Amino acid sequence: MTNIYLAGPDVFLPDAIEVGRRKAELCARYGLVGLFPLDNAVALATHDASMQIFRGNEAMMDQADAVIANLTPFRGPSADAGTVYELGYMAGRRKLVLGYSNDPATYAERVARHQPITPSDGLLIGADGLAVEDFGLPDNLMLIHSLELHGAPLVTPRKAPGDVWRDLAAFEACLRIAAERLTPDAAR
Template sequence: MTTPRVYLAGPDLFFEDRDARYARLRAACAHAGLEAVTPTDGLEVHTEGPLPLAEQIYQHNLHQLRTCDAVLVNLSPFRGVEPDSGSVFEAAFALATGKPVAGWIGDAWSTTQRRAVLRKVWRDADGRVRDKTDGGLVEDFGLPVNLMLACSFAVMPTPWHAIDRLAELLGVELRANGVLESHA
């Protein structure tokens, strides 16, 4: 049986320690019987040609997503209180194409709590939570991320929990002799 391939979506690639981050996620995926695929695996960009650099990366990432069986997405706040928008797109793309998705967020706070800690919210006269920067309503459902994400797939506290969830969704389980096997 082939090992299910899992696309690693998230802002991890923007950090100097991305290789170490990916190495930890690859090892955890391998332990769970999954093959981790990063957005940069096999990426070859060309400075000459018809496609600008951004378009080449976009097309490559869509190809990676299409060839994977599932998506593991890092939803931790990135440059603010929300997840990376590119990662959210990749998770939505996977869902739209029928692929299982599991995500993680590095804290147990709700969206309201996260904004409150940053002193970015207030309650109006009706008790609704509002954002200080623009006065807009803030979702107050107690979810770790926007309801469109939290109601679409499992959002776990750690990547290890999310990897286990994906292995379960993909039908990978540990046999009695300790060898991983796919039942998908």
């Protein structure tokens, strides 16, 4: 049984459970078991609900052979912090790390949506006074190169789909890679 941890801010969608179900079904089609984060399975009123979610998610990551991280920008130019944490954790555990983003823009383009950027001395400087990474990558270099070295390059569509939170084409491309790497002998 090959388990894939399905990281992403999908858990915050109003239809999170439905999106998780669709992802798990796609996993099954590729002979894989999708483990969806627990955020929606814990009674939020419990006094230690957030710690229960953490422990459950960490246990699922430890059981999983790979992560597929939804790195579509979330509330800013970068991916969701929880998802990025999980990507790093899985790379640290030496698991296969895969990711996709439904926004193909570069990081500098994404920052420019939120604040003016000024070139200065060969660097780009944000209105916040801090430098803007300018390597033509879609997000911080630590995420992007981790995927390249410990998994496969970030999967992005040529053009953002109409519904960036529910289009699963890039997710399915990651699944294909996971199946090839982790279950090479399975009939497909």
